[in-house]
Amino acid sequence: MITQRAGREDRRDMLKRIGRQIVVFGVFVVLMGFAYSGYKALGQSIDDKQHDWWVVGSVLPRTDDLNMPPILDILTEFGALQGGTDKVLGRLLFEEALFTLREAALGFAIGSVVGMAIAVVLARWKRLERGLLPYVIASQTVPLIAIAPIIVIWGRKNFGFMPWEWKDWMSVSIIATFLTFFPVAVNGLRGLQSPKPENLELMESYAASWSETLWRLRLPASVPYLFAALKIAATASIVGAIVGEISAGVGGGLGRRIFLEAQRYTTGPERLYASVIGSAILGILVFLTITGAERLVLGRQGREAIT
């Protein structure tokens, strides 16, 4: 009876909290919109192109419609039919987002598994940690756009043996993997090492093998750390997919859309703005998905344990 009521209050609390967050986010977006329009109105009231402003004029963004399309134009562009298609931009962006999401999801899945495997190996053999961790870190300094074409060509040529047909978007997933495994490996390792000495000693006193300790103590203890990493990895996988699409020339996705809209920016700046907003929304959605999963798995206590 008591626990039931507590549960109900918990849920009400949660709904309240989510509601509050949505309101705060909405207010923030509106404020940003006002700041954008306000700056624009200010700039235009003084000098449209701002060439004459001392120093400031060459530093701050210009306020004409080419450089700062009106917010209303950007929003209506989502509903505007695009030439050569029978679809509105919002619909096209949704399709591109699905394309990117597929790449990112595969990259995220592989990256998480690889990252966790690295974490387990490093946790098992301390000496490896000292030897390998620098390489894991160094891997993140490799510029993605430099390796992207290599991965695409390599994928096309060398993955023919796979039982399924290798597509270019899978190469983009590998690029996304490159960004996702790192936070998982590093945080996973920290999580696996997080059990207190007394807990480890207790397992030892049971004569538990290393793998038993792993399954029953280390892995469960690492879950909160993992979720923190997965949140980073999920957004990073979107970034990786977008960067991969831009450089690799796959036939779709938000990255390619952004790149192309940047190219025809002159004749439609609002399309580029809309595409960037679309990507931001996708990033926020995957972040929220992982956060939701975290709450489902850990509940409130789990989250509090780590924070």
Place this chain on the structure above:
Amino acid sequence: MKKNSLWRILAILLVFGLVATACGDDDDDVADAPEELIAVSLQLQWVPQSQFAGYYAAVELGFYEDVGLDVTIIEGGLDIVPATVLDSGGADFAISWVPRGLVPREEGLNITNIAQVFQRSGTLQVSFADSGIDSVDDLAGKNVGNWGFGNEFELLAGLASAGLDANSDVTLVQQDFNMSALINGDIDASQAMIYNEYAMVLETINPDTGELFQPEDFSIIDWNDVGTAMLQDAIWADADRLEDDADYRAAAVAFVEASLRGWAHCRDNPQECTDIVVAVGTPFGGPAHQAWMMNEINALIWPSPGGVGLMDQGLYDQTIEIATSQGILAAAPDDGAFRTDIAEEAIANLEAQGIDVKGSGFAKGVVEVAEGGE
């Protein structure tokens, strides 16, 4: 006990996976079996647009099938160097500008130009008419935009031909692949392809008049006129495979033949080819923009006095002269850099079919510009 069940789930998943992929394979076999076409792939230098209309038309209208090929077109990207893709086996043929094919070739890739499709360069330097830039000399002291990545060679050679030092007499500015910098006044002259960025600026509203920008608003330097034009789109193939693999060579002849047939078709039916490109789902500009591009691309190809796809030795020499004098190439490439035997065979086959391979009577059409190219 708990661990056992976990393994069991894994095993079941594995079996499912294997079964699913096995089924997938069967489907593929059934789909591929009846046709006896040779599968080849073509790496483009850029995204689908009318610049590649001839190839898309050849796919769409079955010209490749007629010569026994099943062609897959692979689009390009920012980072994709077609020559590298070709040499590493990522594609069977590639479209590349001549200098952008010769530079990696000098670095050791054994590729060769088998058909010089574009006979003229499409690169311009565009400025506002009131800027006083009417010739290369007038660029002195100006901010001159260029895209870099090897797109600046003609500009550098042009400056040199006018006696200007690219480092001290002008300020070279790396610009975006659009015309905003020119319109913003950040640069005085902007690099533009006649079939793309130049159209883009004409599709833009002039904030001063409220109407579209007009051609009279601009002053154009055309590198073809200056004499520093370099050859652009050509079909490239793997030179080693051409020597060792008779089937590949036969496929190359067939590929060039059907591609050139596609270009001849687009010369005579520009609107149909524009529609094909738009239907492929060009992400770039609207139908009006692609129609403009189709018209300008045709003018870069036609007329082809020696026959379409044949190398113009004079322009080739000019390209090499510029490339070596600008330090783009260390030395003039050897004879294997291009070969005409494949294009000649292809042209002979086309002529036998009664197809006009020269387009002597070609005259550029007039395409209405629409705001935003929609």
